[in-house]
Structure formats: C-alpha cells, structure tokens
Amino acid sequence: MGYQLGQNSFKRRLLDSSNDLEKHLLRSQQLIASEIRKRNPKSVAFLGSGWLLDIPLNELLGTNTEICLIDITHPKRIIHRYKKLPNIKLVEMDITGGAVKWAWDCAKGKRKLLDLNILLQMGEQAVSSVANNYQFIVSINTLSQLHVPIEDYLVSKKRINDTERLQLSQMIHQGHVNGLPKGRSLIISDTEAEFYDDENFLSHTSPRVFVDLSGLMFIAKWEWAFGNNYTFNPYYKVLYNTSAYLK
Template sequence: MLREAIEYLTTPCPPLARRFGYLGEMVALGARYRRQKRGWAPHVAACHRFVEQAIQRVEPGGRILVAGSGLLIEVPLETLTARFDEVVLADMLHSRAVRRRAAGLPNVRLLELDVSGALAPLAAALDNGAPLPTGFEPPPIDGEPFRFALSCNLLSQLPLLPLEAVERRAPHTPDAERLSFALCMVQGHLRWLSDIAERAALFTDIDSSWLHRGTVTEVEDSTWGLPLPAPDVSWLWDIAPAPEQHRRHDLRHSVGGWFDLQEVTSALPPC
C-alpha cells in the first residue's frame, strides 16, 4: 500500500485525468499486475505476439501511434522503436516508470491525450446539468501522418470511468442516454484510429466471464453491443483469479485482435 500511495502522490497528472479517476485506476492496475504477473504472462505474450504480427503488415519507418499505452505491460516497446522512426505513446497520463523507460529511447514521444475527446464535454455537461454529449472527437495530433496506429486493450475501457462519473453526478440519467454516450465513445475511437493512420490495428477484451471451480457462471459483453466482426486472433486472459476481485469466483476476459481496423469500421452503424 505504501508503494501505491507514493505513486499516487508523485505521478504528474492532468486535471481531467485526476477528476475522472484515471490516476487511481493506473496505480491499481500496476498493483494488480505485480500480484498477478505470473498468471498474466500468457496474455502479455499474446499481446506482444499480436503487435509483432500487426507491424509486419506495414513498411518500416515513419511514425506509429500507440493509443492506450498505459504501463507498457502489453506493448513491446523496444520492438516498435526498432521498426519505426518515431513511436508516440498516447494515454491520459504516464507513470514515472514509463517516463524513465521512454527517456532512454530517443525516438519515443509521450503524449497526454484523451483519445476519445469526450471527457472535457462530459465534465461541462455534468457541471451544468446538461444531457450527456455525443458530438465529440479526439483532438488532432501534430506532426507527420502516422504510418500505423494501434489501440491497446482500450476499446472496452473507454466508457467505464466516464460512466462512473455519470452515476455519481447524474444518477437519474436514463440507461438509453448512457448507452448512446458509450457507443459514441467506442465508435468514435475506432473511426479516429482508422482515419489517423495509413493502417490501424486493435486488440481489446470482448467479454468477461465469471467462473466458479472452472465452470462459467456468468458472461458479459465488453464491447457495448457494438457489432464487431469475428477477430483475426483471440485468446483468454485470467485477469483476476479468486480472491483477487471476488472471494470465490475467478474473472476471465476473452481478448480479440484485428489486424485491419478499416475493415472493422466499414461495417459500423452511424453514431
């Protein structure tokens, strides 16, 4: 607990990230990873393998954008820096460990960015008692166009902390309005990635299963009802074996990876 408290107090954090709980979430994720490092190893290896396969589909050089770079657990950073001229790591905030790691790699740039573009308008709506926003988009990123963009286990997570804020500040918001907001976040993220780079790829958890003594007792969709095609590759992630999150039940995610995001976005309905 002391390590987490020090990390929370000393990590540079933009006001929006602090307001919506991203700092606490980052610290908690790092602590969980340290506790579950051995159990997460197959998932981390699968993520690295997917990224390595995805980048082979584009020419070396140019710029790559990594959206949701987080603690770099699932990102084979040195592999990316060896293949691309510049690696832009985009997330709401960056831990001190990530900053130190990036400082040793001259072609890595850290970018604090709300990759949905939803948080500022949501904060304004909650402060003013207005309906949840839907017409938002991420800000542009300066510099040369990206050769490749990658979304790292981010899609399902995008609406979670914003919707927690909605529950705290505007608990009477209708479910349909909340779902519409969430769908605009995830659809907008996919379209943004497709537009920002010559080629884009994505991996994300697609459902969550609770297991008791190896038997699945409950399955929940993690993609907000978005009609995604079957992934190109998939694997299982034992994210929270008991008693990590539940005293008796294990939590397992199914993860899917898509090598060509343009094919995914072409089938999406309008937001």
C-alpha cells in the same frame, strides 16, 4: 477521474501470481510485433500506452521506427525513462476527444441535457488527428476501457440513467473505431467477460465492447483469467475473451 490511480492498480495486479495477465500481455506484444514486421512502417502510434506492458518496445527501439505513446496521462516512471529517447514521443491527450471534460461539465450542471451523439464525433476527430501523423496505429487494450471512468463518474453524480449509460458506451466506442484509418490500424481489446462461480459453473457473461466489429478483419482471439483468487471480483472467477482486428 482517477486515471493515474487506475494505472497503478493495474500494475499492482501483475504481482498476483494466480492470474495469467502476463500471458495476455505477451500475446499482445507478439501480435503487435508481427503486424509491424509485415508493414515496416516509419512511424507507429499506440493509443492507450499505459505502462507499456503490452507493447513490444524493446524490439521497436532496435529499429529506426518513430514511436508515439499516447495516453490521457503517463506514469511518472515512464516519462522519466523514455522522455529523452530521440525516437519516442510521449503525448498526453484524451483520445475520446473531450469526453472527460464533457462529463465534468454535465456533472457540474453546465450541460442540462446529455448530448451523447457529440461523443461519437469528438472521438472520431481525436483519433483521426493522430492517424494523420503516423503510418500505423495500434489501439492497444484500451477500447473496452474508454467509457468506464466517464460512466462511473456520471453515475456517482447521478447524472445518467441506464439507457444513457449504454448509449454513452456505444458512442465512445464507435467514435474510436471510426477514427482509425483503414488499411493501417490494429485493434486489440477484450470483448467479453465470463463469470464463473466457485464450482466453475458459468454464471453469466458481460459485453466489454459496445460497437459492431464484424466489418473489421478478425485475426486472433485468446482467453485469459484475471484475479481468480477472487481478489478482483469477490464473487466470481473472471475470464476475459480478447480479440484482435485489422481495419
């Protein structure tokens, strides 16, 4: 479904000097480092580690903390650089619990009906299985992205309607949040996108997270612009609202 391609595209966008993505990544690093220092856990798992750009890895490597980096696929450069470090574990897994294979089966006709409810249980169990082995869990800028490649794939295969698209997002996001353990989880995610025209008037907004996070402890919020030279979106300047929560 193009996960490696998506990771490479994200890295290339860092070279766009017109966006402040780097500030967003630094803010994420600082917040994570602060929360880890408060707890001093023996082990930390990062869900959606990617290129490690938003993870304070250098600081963590100076401690005895066991670090687990989890993603559906790791960039080859990351594997080569960190696979031999004794306190880093690289794990490749679908943290939706199998939604990728589920979507593939649906597209190939192996599932005649879209049983969306199963996605909640699969995601919850997958995240819980990780949480059982680590003292602190960080869902790092991944919640809003979990459903996207799956949804896009099913849309391209004409196997999902608009109502089901919303339900799919809700089930995947809810399962992810449910699986995070109480008292030892941090979620950082963009929650809303704002679209501005060339005269800087707000045209519309779009939710990025489809689960109610009001029951979590809100701890931080910031805004950042991505691709405001219209390379990311040819029609609008895009501003993301990112929030951080403790569970």
